[in-house]
Amino acid sequence: MAYEDLVEDDNVDIVYVSTPHSHHYPNVKLCLESGKNVLCEKAFTVNAAQAKELVQLAREKNLFLMEALWTRYFPLSVYVREAITSGRVGTIMRAYADNSLDLNPEENFSKKHRMVNPDLAGGVLLDMGIYSLTWIFQTLYTTQPLEVRKAPRVTSSVRKYGPTGVDEAATILLTFPRDTQSGGDLHGIATTSFRVASDISNNGASGPAVRIQGSEGELQVWPPIYRPTRTRLILADGTIEDKTWPQPGPGQGSNWYNGYLDSAFAEGEGYGMFWEADEAAMALLEGRKEGQYEGLDESIIIMNVMDEVRRQNDLSYPESIEATDKNRQD
Numbered sequence: 001m002a003y004e005d006l007v008e009d010d011n012v013d014i015v016y017v018s019t020p021h022s023h024h025y026p027n028v029k030l031c032l033e034s035g036k037n038v039l040c041e042k043a044f045t046v047n048a049a050q051a052k053e054l055v056q057l058a059r060e061k062n063l064f065l066m067e068a069l070w071t072r073y074f075p076l077s078v079y080v081r082e083a084i085t086s087g088r089v090g091t092i093m094r095a096y097a098d099n100s101l102d103l104n105p106e107e108n109f110s111k112k113h114r115m116v117n118p119d120l121a122g123g124v125l126l127d128m129g130i131y132s133l134t135w136i137f138q139t140l141y142t143t144q145p146l147e148v149r150k151a152p153r154v155t156s157s158v159r160k161y162g163p164t165g166v167d168e169a170a171t172i173l174l175t176f177p178r179d180t181q182s183g184g185d186l187h188g189i190a191t192t193s194f195r196v197a198s199d200i201s202n203n204g205a206s207g208p209a210v211r212i213q214g215s216e217g218e219l220q221v222w223p224p225i226y227r228p229t230r231t232r233l234i235l236a237d238g239t240i241e242d243k244t245w246p247q248p249g250p251g252q253g254s255n256w257y258n259g260y261l262d263s264a265f266a267e268g269e270g271y272g273m274f275w276e277a278d279e280a281a282m283a284l285l286e287g288r289k290e291g292q293y294e295g296l297d298e299s300i301i302i303m304n305v306m307d308e309v310r311r312q313n314d315l316s317y318p319e320s321i322e323a324t325d326k327n328r329q330d
């Protein structure tokens with residue numbers, strides 16, 4: 001079925017867009033213009049200008065639009081955010097987050113593969129770095145009262161991938177302004193790489209890949225941070241709270257293949273998208289127009305951060321996929 005036919009179908013309430021990043025903007029736009037609600041995979045768009053235009057369109061048409069950042073909707077993430085907002089770790093001050101998978105890009109990806117192809121907005125930042133930024137944002141930004149949240153300042157370094165010129169590693173320092181009475185500025189360090197691993201052992205031996213530090217304690221999350229299953233809360237009074245968070249699915253050893261890379265990377269579990277899909281369905285039933293754990297304004301701010309990282313490191317995609325219809329007309 002052609003996408004044009006799909007969006008004309010009266011039986012369709014909502015469309016899940018899961019094409020390569022380069023195609024999110026035109027695909028989402030087609031859906032919204034045809035009156036369809038949309039759940040759109042990460043990274044939301046190629047740049048913030050595209051995200052802003054889609055958000056404006058969704059709001060004008062009173063349609064639901066949400067970035068499908070599945071991690072935000074896991075019970076594990078709800079627990080971590082609540083441990084922060086309830087004050088269990090004291091005044092939150094700093095977070096580190098790493099999402100690195102030693103993917104050996106030369107071996108695993110042809111130059112045309114969406115992970116490394118600039119024409120499809122390939123590169124580590126939009127595909128994997130988005131998860132490191134998600135952890136920094138959902139702990140240091142989303143946990144602050146809405147009215148005091150401020151976009152971060154950004155300093156970054158990027159290493160490029162020789163064969164195609166996209167980014168293969170990024171290190172981002174984020175400073176979130178916060179008033180002195182509430183604890184002052186917060187620092188976040190987000191890292192991502194195709195060439196080293198958050199957990200080289202693949203069994204947790206490398207330790208946590210997210211650390212969230214407050215005045216009274218620390219929260220830790222074990223990799224992979226896009227779909228974590230293990231947390232530890234350590235408090236200054238000696239408390240240690242270990243938890244595991246099973247993901248629904250056929251289970252390790254089932255030989256179930258998640259469709260990503262070769263069988264060496266089969267994950268054996270993967271129904272975790274249930275939670276974000278459920279959120280989208282609940283929003284439609286309740287008449288909400290955004291996801292409750294990452295609003296559209298926050299998705300735009302995160303796209304702004306990635307734009308800034310690319311600007312600082314002289315990284316751009318072809319104009320044909322950076323453009324918006326608005327800036328094409330100007």
Ligand SMILES: NC(=O)C1=CN([C@@H]2O[C@H](COP(=O)(O)OP(=O)(O)OC[C@H]3O[C@@H](n4cnc5c(N)ncnc54)[C@H](OP(=O)(O)O)[C@@H]3O)[C@@H](O)[C@H]2O)C=CC1
Pocket residue numbers: 018019020021023041042043070114120127226260
């Ligand atoms: N949340 C998660 O865990 C994951 C999220 N993702 C995200 O999902 C999205 C898709 O990733 P993935 O499934 O790996 O992508 P694929 O490369 O497998 O493409 C998905 C679909 O997009 C369409 N497509 C692919 N290439 C092109 C192209 N050059 N031009 C037009 N359409 C194309 C095809 O749809 P058709 O058959 O209809 O033509 C294809 O089946 C990305 O945003 C990615 O970041 C990916 C993996 C895991």
Ligand SMILES: O=C1OC[C@@H](O)[C@H](O)[C@H]1O
Pocket residue numbers: 127128226260
């Ligand atoms: O979104 C994703 O999460 C799972 C990873 O394996 C993959 O790189 C990425 O696209």
